[in-house]
Amino acid sequence: MVSFLIRRVFYAIIMLILVSFISFLIINLPAGDFMDQKIAELEARGDKSAVARVEDYRVRYGLDKPMLTQYWIWISNFVRGDFGLSFQFERPVKELIGQRLTLSILLSLTTLTITWLIAIPLGVYSAVNQYSIGDQVITTIAFIGIGLPGFLLALLVLYVAIVILNQDVVGLFSREFQDAPWSLAKIWDLLKHLWVPALIGAVTGTAGTIRIMRGNLLDTLGQPFIEAARARGLKSRRVIWKHAVRMAITPLVIILGTEAFPGILAGNILVEVVLGLPTIGPLYINALTTQDMFMAGTVLVLIVFLLLVGNLITDLVLAWIDPRVRLE
Amino acid sequence: MSEITDDVLVSIRNLRIRFDVRDGIVNAVDGANFTIRRGKTLGVIGESGCGKSMTAKAIMNMVPKPGVMTGEVTLYKRHVENGSQVVEEIRIDQLDKDGEEIRNIRGGVITMIFQEPMSSLTPVFTAGLHIMEAVKLHRFLPIESIGDTMTRNIQKKREVSPEEAREIAIDMLQKVGLPNAAQRVDSYPHQLSGGQRQRVMIAIALSTHPELLIADEPTTALDVSIEAQILDLMRELQETVDMAILFITHNMGVIAEMADEMVVMYMGKEVEEGSVVDIFENPKHPYTRLLLASIPEIGEKKRELATIKGMTPSPFNLPTGCVFHPRCPDFMPGKCDVVKPLLATVAKNQNARCLMYDPCWPNTAEAQAVKAKA
Structure with missing residues (x-):
């Protein structure tokens, strides 16, 4: 077990190095850099001294050096916990991400909890009562949920909330709490805003999860050990929850590890952009479009890091819930 | 409730299990009647799809959806009350499928072992x-x-x-x-x-x-040496506890080894029943005879292995009259394809569902019609 863990961590580190390098390359692929945009912007404003100042910036950020050197400087600082400076905000990437990380985690956890709380019981109901009216209704709603893009739903919610109900649903805080220090009132205000994106994320996430749960459970319910459990005189509900759901939940655990973990940073970026949330998603999109490469690279590496951590945790959880995958 | 007088444990009367599926109606079990006696082993034999397993499920009231069960399945449950043994009649077919009473019977009074030991335990x-x-x-x-x-x-x-x-x-x-x-x-x-x-x-x-163990092809998925071990084990254990066994199989050899009495099923009906010794020595129904004839014997050379011609008919399109007549070597035209045979006594404690033995046949309306035509 310990050697398994060490091996997995070792592979994860190699993977992270590769990913960081390749993402750095890709972010640098488009012609020019952030400074070219900056120059164009400043010149358009008629700022003649801009060109000279920009060269200072280039030297300061190391943009005049060859790319491999740039990468080396960035990655060696990265390991020490210094993720570089954001060009756009002229502040450390770490600080910018740190500000938004809590909200991102909070949002994704809320979304995930709502999703599972809705999806698992509905999926179980759907499978146990296959082809019943309830199952048909759930299936129809699930397909609409799968087909409906989250950002569209977000726009619809915005329209209904702002134009019809005259409610403020944009962002995660009301204006008066935006820069206020944390207090009970601010947390309450956050919760009042949080449920909108969480619910939108849950609607789209629930749909797929219901279908997966239903399909797996149907497969499991057809297995001989279910009939055998029933023949031992167990209550139907106990057979379903103790024997069938226990077996059918494995794929959901895999999804949890491989989608939910990276989803903390890049779960529902489009929804977050539409609703203007102060989370990492919009920051990441913005960094990519403006070639704010340390910012973009850092988020990308963190996403992959979370994916790898998620995978490792998934493997451990699977070994815990299913003795067949345990290493002897 | 009555004082214990006889040795009947489970009686199945006119059991029918019907499935309404897209292509039509399938009668998985089509009027089965038999009795399981205390402490004895009843063997049920038949081809795949003849309703053996479904009958077993009916005894547990575990017929899967969308199956509909009619007929009577009665359990004569023995228990002690005020120091004397009483027998309680329980109509299993009328119990709530997930109710407390049937759940106490399932796994308690009646237990079951299955064909697939590989997947019958929750992994x-x-x-x-x-x-x-x-x-x-x-x-x-x-x-x-x-x-x-x-x-x-x-x-x-x-x-x-x-x-x-x-x-x-x-x-x-x-x-x-x-x-x-x-x-x-x-x-x-x-x-x-x-x-x-x-x-x-x-x-x-x-x-x-348990008072009854239902063994639904318990050795089919095992290789022969393990099969022999498991059969020995079951017999040994049956001797130590007073327990009846309903042994479902498609293997005549296993029946001969395990059972006291046997029922031969074909297309949801029993076609012959009696003691194993009687039926093996003197099979009456043509289907039973053909099944026994198709067992290869050790040392026998140059004999082509006997088979039963044709295939089991489609359950959606059953033959008229006796369902076995298209495959029967003793087929009597104008008779077997018209009249549905009833179970008739052919010897002491031996019944067969064949018109050759049906004493009532000449008197039925159908028989008169056939005669008139001839």
């Missing part, structure tokens, strides 16, 4: 947990210590504790011949071989002291 639970699950539901221990009166012992019972359940599990695994039972109790199904898993299934089934 994430240990062998012991399966046994403990059954024991906790169905085994009760007397509260009073030994030495108290019999009646009080019987009346005051409590559930077994987890430690006792574990002890029972180990004890049962020992009884079914699993080596290192004390360690094996914590083995997961994938750590056991097919034969060992079937032993565990038998241990689960016997751990609750």
Whole structure:
């Protein structure tokens, strides 16, 4: 077990190095850099001294050096916990991400909890009562949920909330709490805003999860050990929850590890952009479009890091819930 | 309730199980009648799809959706009341499928072992947990210590504790011949071989002291040497506990080895029933004869293996008259394809569903019509 863990961590580190390098390359692929945009912007404003100042910036950020050197400087600082400076905000990437990380985690956890709380019981109901009216209704709603893009739903919610109900649903805080220090009132205000994106994320996430749960459970319910459990005189509900759901939940655990973990940073970026949330998603999109490469690279590496951590945790959880995958 | 007078444990009367499916109606069981006697082994034999397994499920009231069961399945449950044994008649077919009464019978009075030992144990639970699950539901221990009166012992019972359940599990695994039972109790199904898993299934089934064990092709998925071991084990265990066995198989050899009485089924009906000795020595129904003739014999050379011509008919399009007539070597035109035969007594304690033996046949309306035509 310990050697398994060490091996997995070792592979994860190699993977992270590769990913960081390749993402750095890709972010640098488009012609020019952030400074070219900056120059164009400043010149358009008629700022003649801009060109000279920009060269200072280039030297300061190391943009005049060859790319491999740039990468080396960035990655060696990265390991020490210094993720570089954001060009756009002229502040450390770490600080910018740190500000938004809590909200991102909070949002994704809320979304995930709502999703599972809705999806698992509905999926179980759907499978146990296959082809019943309830199952048909759930299936129809699930397909609409799968087909409906989250950002569209977000726009619809915005329209209904702002134009019809005259409610403020944009962002995660009301204006008066935006820069206020944390207090009970601010947390309450956050919760009042949080449920909108969480619910939108849950609607789209629930749909797929219901279908997966239903399909797996149907497969499991057809297995001989279910009939055998029933023949031992167990209550139907106990057979379903103790024997069938226990077996059918494995794929959901895999999804949890491989989608939910990276989803903390890049779960529902489009929804977050539409609703203007102060989370990492919009920051990441913005960094990519403006070639704010340390910012973009850092988020990308963190996403992959979370994916790898998620995978490792998934493997451990699977070994815990299913003795067949345990290493002897 | 009545005083115990006879040895009938389960009686099945006119059992029909119907499935309304997209392509039509299938009668998986089409009027089966038979009786399971206490302490005896009844063998049920037939081709795939003849309704053997479905009959077994009907006895447990576990007919899967969308199956509809009609007819009577009666359990004569024995228990002690005020010091004397009484027999309670329970109509299993009328019980609520997930109700308390049937759940006490399932796994308690009637237990079952299955064809697929590989997948009949939940993969994430240990062998012991399966046994403990059954024991906790169905085994009760007397509260009073030994030495108290019999009646009080019987009346005051409590559930077994987890430690006792574990002890029972180990004890049962020992009884079914699993080596290192004390360690094996914590083995997961994938750590056991097919034969060992079937032993565990038998241990689960016997751990609750059932009155009837339904064995639905318990050795079909095992190789012959393991099959012999499992059959020996079942026979040995049956001798030590007073338990009836309903043994479902498609193997005549296994019936001969295990059963006292047998029922031959074809397309949801029993075509012949009687004692195993009588039927093997003197099979009456043409189908039984053909089944016996198609067993290869050791030492026999240059004989083409006998087969039954044709295939089982489509359940959606059953032949008229006797369902076996298109495949029957003794087919009587104008008779077998018109009249549905009834079960007729052909010898002492031996019945066959064939017009050759049907005493009423000449008097039925159909018979008159056939005669008039001829």
